Amino acid sequence: MITCIILAIGLVLQELRRANKHWLLWRVLAIVVACVGLACIALPLSYQIRVALKDKHKTTLLTEGFDVDSLDKNAKQVTFDEDIKKAFPHVQLITPKEINKTDQLHIYGYGLTGSDLQQLAGRSIVFHQANTPAGTTNLSYTSRLKTGDVLTVQGSFNNTSKQKVKLVLKALNTGLDSVIVAPKSGSTFTLTTLPKTSGRVVYTLTSDGETQGSLPVEVNPVKTLKVLMLSASPDFESKFLKNWLSGNGYAVASRAAISKDKFTTEFINIPQFPLDRISASTLNKFDVLIGDLSVLSNLSDAESAALKQEVTDNGLGVIVKADSAGGKSSWLQRGFPVDRPSGKEPAPATLLINGAKSLNKLGAGNAYINYQNGTQPLVTGAQNHILANSALSGSGKIVFTTLNNTFSWMLAGNKADYTTLWSALITKAARKSNDLADESSAATLPVTGQPTQLTVLDSKRLSVNINGDNIASIQHLNIPFEWDVLYRPTAVGWQFVHQNGNTNWFYAYPQTDWLAIQAVAKISATKNYEMLNEKTDIVTKQIQETVRINVPKIYFYILLLAACTFLWAETKIS
Incomplete structure (x- = not known):
C-alpha cells in the first residue's frame, strides 16, 4: 500500500508540472484509479456474510431405485437400507433419528414407506424421484368370494422392454388366463377365472415366467338362506x-x-x-x-x-x-x-x-x-x-x-x-343383512417385517388376537364400530385374526412380491409428504454462521486496464 501511495503521489506531481493542462483532472483521476486497482490486485481483499447452516450442509438419503449418476458427489450419503450399504460400502447406514436436523435432506430413488416418513417428524425434504419401475404398478381384485363368484384381477403393467410381455394368472402351476402387454408401454389388464374349490387359495401372476406376486383368495360357501x-x-x-x-x-x-x-x-x-x-x-x-x-x-x-x-x-x-x-x-x-x-x-x-x-x-x-x-x-x-x-x-x-x-x-x-x-x-x-359382521381388512399391502395397519369392524367391545398374540387397538374418532390395529407380520402366508369368537384371515406377502407396487406406493407417500411439509422445518429459527468471501481480482484488473488505456490514449491525442 505504501508503494502504491508513493507511486500515486509521484505520478500526480508529474502531471501538475506538465505544460498541457487540458485533461489534467481526468488524468489525475485515472492515475489514482490505476494505483488503487494495482493495490487491490496485490492485497487479499474479502468480506463477511451470514449464511444459514441448512443451506451449507446437504445430506443425500439413498433409497431403492436411485440413479448413481444423478447424485451430488460432495454431499454426505446415507441410507436406511442394508442392501444399499452392502452394494455401496462408502454409504453410511443410519436410522431416521440419526439424521442431522440442521442438514438439508435430499431423498433419491423410490422414497420411503409411510412408517419411515413418520419418523422424520415433519421436517422438510427434497425428493428426487426415480422413474417408475417395470412390472405391475397397480392391482385390484376381490380377495373374499362366495362359491360361484368369478375372480376378476385388474391392474396396470409397465413394460419398459422392447419385447412383448405375457401376463399369466396361475393356480397350482396351471395357467388359467393370460394377456399380452405391448412393448414400451404401460397398459391395463383384466384376467378372470372361476375358482373350482372353496377355502383359502393362493393364485400367482407371472410375466414371461417371472413371478410378480401372490393373489390370496378366500372362497366361502354361500350363506345359508x-x-x-x-x-x-x-x-x-x-x-x-x-x-x-x-x-x-x-x-x-x-x-x-x-x-x-x-x-x-x-x-x-x-x-x-x-x-x-x-x-x-x-x-x-x-x-x-x-x-x-x-x-x-x-x-x-x-x-x-x-x-x-x-x-x-x-x-x-x-x-x-x-x-x-x-x-x-x-x-x-x-x-x-x-x-x-x-x-x-x-x-x-x-x-x-x-x-x-x-x-x-x-x-x-x-x-x-x-x-x-x-x-x-x-x-x-x-x-x-x-x-x-x-x-x-x-x-x-x-x-x-x-x-x-x-x-x-x-x-x-x-x-x-x-x-x-x-x-x-x-x-x-338375497335379502341383505343389516347386522354388522365382525370383519378385518388390511389398509396397506401386508409385507413381512414391515408394520401393517389393519382395520377391524366390530359393533361390540373389541378384543383382537392375531396369530395367538393379543394386539392393542385404537377406536376411530368418528366411526364407533371401526378400530385400527398396527401389526408387523413375521412369517409369509395366511395370518388369522380372532375377535369375539370369530376368525378372519389376511395374507402376509414376502418382501420380493409386487416390487413395482411397493415402489409406486413409496413414491406416492414420499411425494405427498414433501408437498405437505414443503415450508416447514423442525428448526424454528435458522442457525447461521459468519462466512468470509474473497473478492474476485478480475474487477481490479479491469479498473487498472481501463485507467492505463485512457492515459495512453490521451497522450497520443495531445
Whole structure:
C-alpha cells in the first residue's frame, strides 16, 4: 500500500508540472484509479456474510431405485437400507433419528414407506424421484368370494422392454388366463377365472415366467338362506332346484299348484306353516322368493301388495322364472321384456355366468331378455342373448330369467355349472343383512417385517388376537364400530385374526412380491409428504454462521486496464 501511495503521489506531481493542462483532472483521476486497482490486485481483499447452516450442509438419503449418476458427489450419503450399504460400502447406514436436523435432506430413488416418513417428524425434504419401475404398478381384485363368484384381477403393467410381455394368472402351476402387454408401454389388464374349490387359495401372476406376486383368495360357501318356492306345477326344474337347495343347507318351503286352489307343500330345514295365502308375515320369514311368472302374476291383490311392499321396503329378493303362461302386465317384469322369436331352437351353447364361461353347454330355448337401462345382465348365451337379468326395486332386487331346463345339467352330472348358476342368481337377489359382521381388512399391502395397519369392524367391545398374540387397538374418532390395529407380520402366508369368537384371515406377502407396487406406493407417500411439509422445518429459527468471501481480482484488473488505456490514449491525442 505504501508503494502504491508513493507511486500515486509521484505520478500526480508529474502531471501538475506538465505544460498541457487540458485533461489534467481526468488524468489525475485515472492515475489514482490505476494505483488503487494495482493495490487491490496485490492485497487479499474479502468480506463477511451470514449464511444459514441448512443451506451449507446437504445430506443425500439413498433409497431403492436411485440413479448413481444423478447424485451430488460432495454431499454426505446415507441410507436406511442394508442392501444399499452392502452394494455401496462408502454409504453410511443410519436410522431416521440419526439424521442431522440442521442438514438439508435430499431423498433419491423410490422414497420411503409411510412408517419411515413418520419418523422424520415433519421436517422438510427434497425428493428426487426415480422413474417408475417395470412390472405391475397397480392391482385390484376381490380377495373374499362366495362359491360361484368369478375372480376378476385388474391392474396396470409397465413394460419398459422392447419385447412383448405375457401376463399369466396361475393356480397350482396351471395357467388359467393370460394377456399380452405391448412393448414400451404401460397398459391395463383384466384376467378372470372361476375358482373350482372353496377355502383359502393362493393364485400367482407371472410375466414371461417371472413371478410378480401372490393373489390370496378366500372362497366361502354361500350363506345359508331361507327360500320360498312358488311353482305353477310340480316339474323337474323345481324338483332339482329344491333338492339342490336342501342339499346345500338352505331352508326351503315349497308350494306347487296341482289344480285350482289346491297345492302340494313341502318344508325342508324349516318348521311347517300354512302356505295357502301369501301374507307379509309369511314373506318376512324368507330371504329369497323363487317363483314362476304365471304364479306371481296371478296372486290376489292383497298378496301382490304384500309382496311388493316386502320387496321395496324390507329388501326381499325375488327370482322370477319366465314361463309361457306368464302375464306380461306384472310389475315384476318391468324392465325385462322377453323376446320369443319363432323358428328352430338354437343349439346348446356355453353360458357366460357373471363373466365366466360355463364348463358345459346348455340348451337355453328361444326366449331371451331384451336389455333395458337400469338393469344388470347376469347370464348370457349364444349371440350374447341375455338369459338372466337383474334390477333394483326399492330396497330389494328382482332377478328375471328365461332358463327353465337347468336341471339337464344335473341329469348329465354337471353339478359345478348348476351350482355356479344358481349360486350367482340367489346371491344377487338375497335379502341383505343389516347386522354388522365382525370383519378385518388390511389398509396397506401386508409385507413381512414391515408394520401393517389393519382395520377391524366390530359393533361390540373389541378384543383382537392375531396369530395367538393379543394386539392393542385404537377406536376411530368418528366411526364407533371401526378400530385400527398396527401389526408387523413375521412369517409369509395366511395370518388369522380372532375377535369375539370369530376368525378372519389376511395374507402376509414376502418382501420380493409386487416390487413395482411397493415402489409406486413409496413414491406416492414420499411425494405427498414433501408437498405437505414443503415450508416447514423442525428448526424454528435458522442457525447461521459468519462466512468470509474473497473478492474476485478480475474487477481490479479491469479498473487498472481501463485507467492505463485512457492515459495512453490521451497522450497520443495531445
